[in-house]
Amino acid sequence: MEIKYQLKSASQRRSTPYQPTENIGFGRIRTDHMFVMDYADGQWQNPRVTSFGPLPISPGAMALHYGQSIFEGAKAFLHPNDEIYTFRLDKNIERLNTSASILCMPHVPAEMQKQAIEALIDVERLWFPRQEGACFYIRPFMFATEDNLSVRSANAYTYCVVISPSGAYYPDGNNSAIRLLVSKKYHRAVSGGTGAAKASGNYAASLRAATAAKEFGAAQVLYLDANNQQIEEAGAMNHFHVRKDGTLIIPTFTDTILKSITSQSVLALGEHLGCEIKQETIMIDDFIADVRSGEIVEAGGFGTAAVVSAVGEYIFEDNTIIQVADGQVGPVTKKLYQLYSDIQNGRCDDPYNWLTQI
Numbered sequence: 001m002e003i004k005y006q007l008k009s010a011s012q013r014r015s016t017p018y019q020p021t022e023n024i025g026f027g028r029i030r031t032d033h034m035f036v037m038d039y040a041d042g043q044w045q046n047p048r049v050t051s052f053g054p055l056p057i058s059p060g061a062m063a064l065h066y067g068q069s070i071f072e073g074a075k076a077f078l079h080p081n082d083e084i085y086t087f088r089l090d091k092n093i094e095r096l097n098t099s100a101s102i103l104c105m106p107h108v109p110a111e112m113q114k115q116a117i118e119a120l121i122d123v124e125r126l127w128f129p130r131q132e133g134a135c136f137y138i139r140p141f142m143f144a145t146e147d148n149l150s151v152r153s154a155n156a157y158t159y160c161v162v163i164s165p166s167g168a169y170y171p172d173g174n175n176s177a178i179r180l181l182v183s184k185k186y187h188r189a190v191s192g193g194t195g196a197a198k199a200s201g202n203y204a205a206s207l208r209a210a211t212a213a214k215e216f217g218a219a220q221v222l223y224l225d226a227n228n229q230q231i232e233e234a235g236a237m238n239h240f241h242v243r244k245d246g247t248l249i250i251p252t253f254t255d256t257i258l259k260s261i262t263s264q265s266v267l268a269l270g271e272h273l274g275c276e277i278k279q280e281t282i283m284i285d286d287f288i289a290d291v292r293s294g295e296i297v298e299a300g301g302f303g304t305a306a307v308v309s310a311v312g313e314y315i316f317e318d319n320t321i322i323q324v325a326d327g328q329v330g331p332v333t334k335k336l337y338q339l340y341s342d343i344q345n346g347r348c349d350d351p352y353n354w355l356t357q358i
């Protein structure tokens with residue numbers, strides 16, 4: 001793929017390393033450029049790195065009406081050698097195409113996605129936020145641009161990548177435990193639906209539940225399956241818990257759960273953590289009983305944005321609260337966060353070659 005570079009003039013783009021003095025938060029900051037590519041006549045065309053700015057879109061674009069729109073979330077890190085490394089980008093690339101299949105959208109060949117993202121990172125090097133714990137949050141996305149009001153899959157799309165220099169997802173970082181609302185009223189996905197896709201509509205559909213979570217003082221919702229029996233996942237994280245014997249358990253991936261790359265990575269790290277890590281179907285009633293009895297000693301969530309976040313308590317829609325152990329970040333969660341962020345940031349060995357230098 002031959003990428004066209006339509007860069008801002010030297011005086012309009014960043015010329016010194018980005019050294020923010022205030023907490024930059026998550027997903028707020030933009031860099032100078034973006035990658036854009038169009039799909040028409042059955043092929044991807046006009047790949048370009050161009051100024052970050054508005055994209056022209058027809059009011060009849062099918063993404064706006066029927067929600068054919070998907071996205072990914074990946075990260076890149078600055079290592080002590082001053083080089084930037086992407087983390088498991090191949091997995092995000094693969095999952096974008098899984099989402100595309102679920103939403104009846106065209107695939108973006110893996111090599112094209114890789115080249116697009118690497119080209120953009122390369123151009124935006126100076127934007128890497130030189131701040132403790134910060135990273136490049138990479139947001140590839142694809143949406144239907146064909147102007148048509150029929151309900152069918154479109155025949156024109158745009159694939160775009162933007163980068164957001166970002167810090168921690170939760171305002172308190174990863175040092176404190178959050179509260180989740182366990183909802184029997186709201187559901188995220190049903191079997192046969194789009195739960196396993198990173199479909200924009202899944203997130204739009206979660207906003208009502210997220211508003212309820214806020215009213216209960218919770219950071220996110222812990223979704224159950226449509227029959228309110230099994231734990232599925234949280235709004236932007238897979239769920240996990242740790243039993244008294246040290247076993248870490250992640251709910252089995254189904255077609256109603258987003259197959260988290262963080263969860264998949266943690267599953268591979270068991271031997272480095274010295275504990276057993278496995279997947280199981282988790283019944284909510286058993287989970288509650290085990291938290292109450294002290295059989296479950298830690299819980300939390302995994303996600304690219306959230307990394308490894310502890311859950312200290314669960315609130316239910318009748319206002320009952322259950323606390324996990326002392327409600328603080330437990331030792332396994334701490335150790336896992338440390339190991340995971342050490343690998344990502346190049347502070348220790350990368351045992352599975354998950355990092356790629358740009």
Ligand code: PLP
Binds near residue numbers: 236262263304
């Ligand atoms: N579940 C949902 C619904 C998400 O949006 C995310 C975030 O990407 C995750 C889980 C975690 O997935 P990953 O670890 O691949 O970021």
Ligand code: COI
Binds near residue numbers: 306
């Ligand atoms: C991520 O963790 O990358 C996500 O996409 C979660 C969220 C910000 C929607």
